[in-house]
Structure formats: structure tokens, C-alpha cells
Amino acid sequence: MKKALITGITGQDGAYLAELLLNKGYEVHGIQRQSSVPNTERIEHLYRNFVKEDPKLFLHFGDLTDAASLNNIVQEVQPDEVYNLAAQSHVKVSFEAPEYTANTDGLGTLRLLEAIRLAELAGKTRFYQASTSELYGKVHETPQRETTPFYPRSPYGVAKLYAYWITVNYRESYNLFACNGILFNHESPLRGETFVSRKITKAVANIKLGLQDTLHLGNLNAKRDWGFAGDYVRAMWLMLQQEFPDDYVIATAETHSVREFVELAFDAVGIRLLWREEGINETGICADTGKTLVKVDPRYFRPADVDLLLGDTAKATRQLGWKPTVTFPDLVQIMVREDLKRAVPKKPVY
Ligand code: NDP
Numbered sequence: 001m002k003k004a005l006i007t008g009i010t011g012q013d014g015a016y017l018a019e020l021l022l023n024k025g026y027e028v029h030g031i032q033r034q035s036s037v038p039n040t041e042r043i044e045h046l047y048r049n050f051v052k053e054d055p056k057l058f059l060h061f062g063d064l065t066d067a068a069s070l071n072n073i074v075q076e077v078q079p080d081e082v083y084n085l086a087a088q089s090h091v092k093v094s095f096e097a098p099e100y101t102a103n104t105d106g107l108g109t110l111r112l113l114e115a116i117r118l119a120e121l122a123g124k125t126r127f128y129q130a131s132t133s134e135l136y137g138k139v140h141e142t143p144q145r146e147t148t149p150f151y152p153r154s155p156y157g158v159a160k161l162y163a164y165w166i167t168v169n170y171r172e173s174y175n176l177f178a179c180n181g182i183l184f185n186h187e188s189p190l191r192g193e194t195f196v197s198r199k200i201t202k203a204v205a206n207i208k209l210g211l212q213d214t215l216h217l218g219n220l221n222a223k224r225d226w227g228f229a230g231d232y233v234r235a236m237w238l239m240l241q242q243e244f245p246d247d248y249v250i251a252t253a254e255t256h257s258v259r260e261f262v263e264l265a266f267d268a269v270g271i272r273l274l275w276r277e278e279g280i281n282e283t284g285i286c287a288d289t290g291k292t293l294v295k296v297d298p299r300y301f302r303p304a305d306v307d308l309l310l311g312d313t314a315k316a317t318r319q320l321g322w323k324p325t326v327t328f329p330d331l332v333q334i335m336v337r338e339d340l341k342r343a344v345p346k347k348p349v350y
Pocket residue numbers: 007008009010011012013014031032033035039062063064065084085086087088089090104130131132133182183184185186187192
């Protein structure tokens with residue numbers, strides 16, 4: 001039975017990946033941060049399904065900023081595969097907490113690689129690094145592929161640039177089987193509520209049910225290549241099953257604006273939106289009632305944003321046989337539907 005260690009198991013991708021690996025018969029170990037409120041909501045169903053009779057899922061307290069915890073866990077688990085998904089993953093937050101982001105996302109990756117090397121596991125353990133399309137930032141080539149030059153536009157992107165190259169360096173220096181998955185945006189009903197996709201689908205569900213009046217957003221013109229997280233964790237696993245380690249772009253090869261995402265989400269609940277230009281204070285109006293449902297709020301603008309991302313998946317298709325299965329309209333529908341279920345106000349029990 002293979003053993004996998006997942007950092008960031010309590011996040012969106014960690015939850016999908018843990019489920020995938022458990023279903024493949026892996027023993028899965030995850031690193032969980034200490035938190036004053038429960039942070040295992042996304043993996044609780046896995047505990048129920050897999051832990052009771054024959055435990056296959058184990059959680060260890062640790063932190064990417066704490067080398068001792070990583071060394072101990074890697075030494076104890078002796079994993080066949082390590083998936084480094086933990087990160088301060090919010091781009092806008094990285095402008096407000098740049099040093100912490102660099103420490104976790106950049107140096108944290110180094111600490112984990114060192115834990116593998118010091119445990120003398122470089123010849124056994126395979127390593128996946130959660131790299132990102134944010135590396136491309138100010139793009140000089142569209143679509144972006146593995147050879148497109150990097151030009152990150154945020155402290156998050158810069159920290160992930162360090163993580164990308166230190167992963168390549170450990171592959172070349174210590175013969176570690178290490179891969180970078182350069183993943184473009186991927187979403188799901190498990191997406192954190194402050195990322196734009198989930199912020200939109202949650203607000204649309206609330207507005208439809210009369211629980212919220214307006215959705216406040218920043219840059220509506222940014223374009224992203226949005227896919228479904230469940231498809232993307234499959235690509236992570238595939239990378240570590242190849243004969244040789246390599247780096248891969250994972251995307252849908254389609255790009256859509258934030259504005260289109262908003263329109264489709266409202267469409268999914270039967271609301272047609274019209275846009276009214278008022279300088280930067282653009283608003284989205286309900287075509288039937290004239291009510292303002294969307295407002296642009298400069299608080300959500302970033303000091304520097306990434307305008308356009310579009311991935312070229314030729315290498316992943318050719319070498320991994322990987323393809324996305326969920327289309328953009330279906331992804332928006334799935335997320336809105338789930339948020340509608342969650343938003344239903346609880347009826348009094350008496
Ligand atoms: P999430 O933000 O949902 O999850 C991040 C995870 O990292 C959480 O489990 C979080 O724990 C954990 N974490 C944060 N800081 C630390 C730390 N200092 N030590 C240990 N664990 C920590 O991210 P996603 O699941 O969406 O993304 C997974 C990875 O993929 C991230 O590295 C992200 O940067 C990268 N990525 C994501 C893309 C996307 O579109 N989703 C695209 C490309 C790359 P807690 O639950 O306690 O907060």
C-alpha cells in the first residue's frame with residue numbers, strides 16, 4: 001500500500017486529492033494547522049467513510065513555517081509521495097501579508113524538500129509542488145505553456161516563483177522525483193469563500209433567496225482559465241506516476257472574464273443582468289426589476305493584477321493523457337446549485 005503525505009489537506013485541493021488517493025487504496029497522511037476554530041470541515045466526510053473500521057487517513061499537526069514539525073512528520077511517515085498544497089493562497093492577501101506569504105509559500109517549500117533530503121528519502125519519495133499560473137503574471141505569450149517566461153505580479157506569485165525553482169533545483173541536485181504542476185484557476189463548491197468564483201456563487205444564491213441585496217466586486221475585466229478542482233487533482237497524481245519527473249501546465253484552454261462569470265451565475269438562478277457604466281463605479285442591474293445587484297468597489301482592486309490567463313494543455317494531454325471534464329458553464333451551475341442548497345434559511349423547529 002502506498003503512503004501519501006498531503007500538506008494543505010484541509011484546503012479545497014487537499015480535500016479532493018485525499019478522496020482520490022483513498023479511493024485508489026493509499027494510506028493518506030495530512031498536515032493540519034492548529035486553529036482556534038475547527039478547520040477540517042472539508043475532509044470530515046472522509047473521516048466518516050474511511051477511518052472508523054480500517055483507518056487509512058491520519059492527520060498530524062504541523063506548519064510549513066516550522067521545520068521541526070515537517071522533519072518529524074516526514075521521518076515518521078516515510079511517504080512514497082508528498083503533495084505540497086499548503087500555502088497562503090490568496091493573491092490580494094499576499095499584498096497585505098507579504099513576508100508571511102514568502103515564508104509559507106516560498107521557504108515552506110524549501111523546508112519540506114529539506115525534510116525529505118535529511119530523512120534520506122530523495123531516492124524514494126516523489127514530490128509534487130503546487131505551482132500556479134500566477135507565475136506568468138504580466139503575460140508575454142498567450143496561451144501560456146511550460147516554456148512561457150515568468151513575470152509574477154504579486155508577493156504570492158513571487159513566493160511561488162521561489163518554490164517553483166527550488167523544486168527544479170532539488171530535482172537536478174539530488175535526483176529527487178519532483179514535479180511542478182502549473183495549475184490555472186480551479187474551483188468547486190469547496191472553494192474558499194473569498195475567491196471570486198465562490199464569492200459570486202454564494203452571493204447569487206443569497207440574493208436569489210432574499211438573504212443579501214448586493215454583490216460587491218473589484219476588477220470585472222480580469223480573464224481567467226477556470227476549471228474544476230476534481231479534474232486538477234487527478235493531474236497531480238498522474239504527474240507522480242510517470243517514468244520521469246517533469247513540469248506541466250494544467251488548464252482548460254478557455255478564458256472568461258469575471259464579468260462573464262457573474263452573468264452566468266445570475267443566469268443560473270433565472271436573473272438577467274444588465275451593466276451600467278458609471279466610471280469605475282459600474283453596476284449590474286436586474287433586467288426585470290431595475291434593482292442594483294452588483295457594484296464595483298475599489299476596495300477589491302489589487303495594487304497590480306493579472307489581466308489575462310489562458311493555458312496551453314498540449315503537453316499534459318500528450319504525456320499524461322489528461323483532459324478536463326467539466327465545462328465553464330457547468331462549473332458555474334454546479335457551484336450556484338450547491339450554494340443554493342447551503343443558503344436555505346433554517347426553518348424553526350417549533
Ligand atoms: P486553499 O487556500 O483552499 O488551501 C490552502 C491550505 O494550506 C489549507 O489547508 C491551509 O490550512 C493550508 N495552510 C496555509 N498556510 C499554512 C501553513 N503555514 N502551514 C501549513 N498549512 C498551511 O488552497 P487550494 O486548495 O485552492 O490550493 C492548493 C494549493 O494550490 C495552494 O498552494 C495554492 O497556492 C495552489 N494553487 C491553487 C490554485 C487554485 O486555483 N485553487 C491554482 C494554482 C495553484 P487551513 O485550512 O488551516 O487554512
